[in-house]
Amino acid sequence: MAGASTVSRQALTAFLLRLADDHLVLGHRLSEWCGHAPMLEEDLAMPNMALDLLGQARALYQYAATVEGAGRDEDQLAYLRREREFSNCLMAERENGDFAHTMLRQLYFAAFMEPAWQAMLSSSDEALAGIAAKAVKEVAYHIRHAGEWVVRLGDGTEESTRRMKAAVEALAPYVDELFESDDVTAAMAEAGIAADPAALRPAFDAIVGPIFAEAGLDWADVPYGQTGGRKGMHGEAMGYLLADLQFMQRSYPGAAW
Amino acid sequence: MYSQGLIGAKTETTEDEAFLAAFQARIDAEEKIEPNDPMPEGYRRTLIRQIGQHAHSEIVGMLPEGNWITRAPSLRRKAALLAKVQDEGGHGLYLYSAAETLGVSREEMTEELLSGKAKYSSIFNYPTLTWADIGAIGWLVDGAAIMNQIPLCRCSYGPYARAMIRVCKEESFHQRQGYEIMMHLARGTAEQKELAQDALNRWWWPSLMMFGPSDTDSQHGDQSMKWKIKRFTNDELRQKFVDATVPQGEFIGLSFPDPDLKWNEDKGGYDFGAIDWDEFWRVVKGGGPMNRERIAARQKAWDEGAWVREAALAHARKRKARREAARMAAE
Ligand SMILES: [Fe+2]
Ligand SMILES: [Fe+2]
Ligand SMILES: [Fe+2]
Numbered sequence: 168m169a170g171a172s173t174v175s176r177q178a179l180t181a182f183l184l185r186l187a188d189d190h191l192v193l194g195h196r197l198s199e200w201c202g203h204a205p206m207l208e209e210d211l212a213m214p215n216m217a218l219d220l221l222g223q224a225r226a227l228y229q230y231a232a233t234v235e236g237a238g239r240d241e242d243q244l245a246y247l248r249r250e251r252e253f254s255n256c257l258m259a260e261r262e263n264g265d266f267a268h269t270m271l272r273q274l275y276f277a278a279f280m281e282p283a284w285q286a287m288l289s290s291s292d293e294a295l296a297g298i299a300a301k302a303v304k305e306v307a308y309h310i311r312h313a314g315e316w317v318v319r320l321g322d323g324t325e326e327s328t329r330r331m332k333a334a335v336e337a338l339a340p341y342v343d344e345l346f347e348s349d350d351v352t353a354a355m356a357e358a359g360i361a362a363d364p365a366a367l368r369p370a371f372d373a374i375v376g377p378i379f380a381e382a383g384l385d386w387a388d389v390p391y392g393q394t395g396g397r398k399g400m401h402g403e404a405m406g407y408l409l410a411d412l413q414f415m416q417r418s419y420p421g422a423a424w
Numbered sequence: 425m426y427s428q429g430l431i432g433a434k435t436e437t438t439e440d441e442a443f444l445a446a447f448q449a450r451i452d453a454e455e456k457i458e459p460n461d462p463m464p465e466g467y468r469r470t471l472i473r474q475i476g477q478h479a480h481s482e483i484v485g486m487l488p489e490g491n492w493i494t495r496a497p498s499l500r501r502k503a504a505l506l507a508k509v510q511d512e513g514g515h516g517l518y519l520y521s522a523a524e525t526l527g528v529s530r531e532e533m534t535e536e537l538l539s540g541k542a543k544y545s546s547i548f549n550y551p552t553l554t555w556a557d558i559g560a561i562g563w564l565v566d567g568a569a570i571m572n573q574i575p576l577c578r579c580s581y582g583p584y585a586r587a588m589i590r591v592c593k594e595e596s597f598h599q600r601q602g603y604e605i606m607m608h609l610a611r612g613t614a615e616q617k618e619l620a621q622d623a624l625n626r627w628w629w630p631s632l633m634m635f636g637p638s639d640t641d642s643q644h645g646d647q648s649m650k651w652k653i654k655r656f657t658n659d660e661l662r663q664k665f666v667d668a669t670v671p672q673g674e675f676i677g678l679s680f681p682d683p684d685l686k687w688n689e690d691k692g693g694y695d696f697g698a699i700d701w702d703e704f705w706r707v708v709k710g711g712g713p714m715n716r717e718r719i720a721a722r723q724k725a726w727d728e729g730a731w732v733r734e735a736a737l738a739h740a741r742k743r744k745a746r747r748e749a750a751r752m753a754a755e
Pocket of ligand 1: 482515569573591595
């Protein structure tokens with residue numbers, strides 16, 4: 168925890184939990200597809216990406232538990248916090264919708280995380296740099312896989328183009344939130360732990376832009392962006408996601424599995 | 425997960441005796457039959473049916489376990505379950521590929537599954553009601569699968585045998601993982617032990633049924649044995665499974681829902697009670713608790729995925745056309 172000397176334990180914990188929640192919640196959504204994908208290859212690819220996200224979430228929760236020093240473990244952080252304590256971005260929790268929505272959501276998140284992990288490779292916090300080293304390879308695959316689907320669907324049939332455009336419209340309000348800065352991210356940037364999210368936007372555009380160009384997609388106008396996830400203000404679907412995720416731990420308090 | 429004792433394949437074949445004798449000589453010499461080798465039509469048909477049933481079982485088997493991925497009780501268990509269900513999908517993929525070497529496409533096989541013409545293992549027509557069912561399925565269902573599949577690694581048809589070698593390694597990992605879940609529950613709180621016992625009570629008899637009808641009632645067994653598609657009879661495999669599994673259950677303090685289950689010193693194996701074959705046939709014929717839901721879920725995924733599959737094809741065609749146009753322009 169090299170960053171601890173320059174950053175408060177509380178701020179670092181908050182930052183790690185955001186990142187962990189993003190990965191857990193998006194992995195949960197992706198895993199909902201398991202067994203129901205449009206083709207068998209995707210019944211392998213989506214759980215594969217969900218496993219990557221879950222693995223990253225676990226590494227982040229475990230480290231957050233250490234930094235927090237309150238005696239909680241990864242499962243208590245994932246299963247016993249309440250909705251208002253979850254600080255994932257709204258993008259991660261959006262419902263799957265059709266396959267076009269799911270792949271676009273995946274592309275957006277991966278294109279946000281790729282430069283974020285790249286920057287964390289040289290984090291002043293060694294533990295986080297270690298997590299980034301593994302994640303950076305996984306996220307490159309997510310960009311490739313989701314990006315290829317965005318191109319195929321955008322430049323496929325009339326129906327797939329229509330659905331892909333609808334996905335762009337539907338997810339547009341949740342893009343800007345990814346790049347919001349606040350006290351927590353400012354403290355991380357100042358301590359050299361992680362990049363300021365606002366600084367990641369050009370890299371995100373450089374990833375998504377060429378994919379959209381190839382897919383024949385345009386950015387949607389966003390008159391009113393949505394925000395609040397980092398402060399624990401989620402969409403109405405989030406409560407159901409947590410009810411599902413936390414069901415066993417809530418039903419059998421204190422049991423070990 | 426697994427291929428059930430094969431149901432409903434017709435092994436009759438119409439080739440002349442010299443052809444059949446030459447084929448049988450290769451089988452008897454333990455030669456592997458490869459896709460382009462001459463083979464009796466009955467052999468090909470039996471294999472397509474069996475490999476198809478096995479592939480469908482892997483795919484339909486993703487549903488009952490997939491039912492618990494989002495609700496797994498710890499992050500470690502969730503990761504293991506996701507990986508397991510993904511492995512089953514992978515098994516389905518190798519098996520469809522093995523069947524394709526016999527001249528049947530994955531699309532055709534999928535349509536037969538959805539129309540009800542092709543069967544899958546009936547075990548998946550039972551519901552997963554509690555978390556302990558994930559332990560019971562790994563322990564018992566993957567355990568029964570291994571009993572069936574280890575001999576299939578020596579199946580006379582090369583592509584199937586090779587697929588089974590790869591699959592068996594993963595199935596035995598699944599079996600140990602499932603047993604470990606059961607052990608953990610059986611040694612946990614009173615409530616957890618109850619979950620484990622209840623799951624064993626519900627899954628035990630259907631697991632025994634996975635080996636298929638008793639040898640006395642199974643019509644095609646002999647020919648499949650002669651062609652070395654099968655190496656053991658349904659009853660032999662069932663007995664091996666009981667003998668391997670009962671001590672494991674007793675070791676963790678669970679009891680089996682069979683008052684007639686007891687060690688028989690003379691035969692060196694367990695005696696067990698009569699299987700309810702009426703239940704077996706009812707479930708095979710569509711009357712199990714989940715038959716409709718399982719097929720409906722596969723049908724929904726297939727129908728709702730159609731536009732995605734069509735888009736992928738359309739995009740590939742467009743790319744090819746653009747490449748060709750660019751090449752023409754360059755020339
Ligand atoms: Fe299997
Ligand atoms: Fe399997
Ligand atoms: Fe398995």
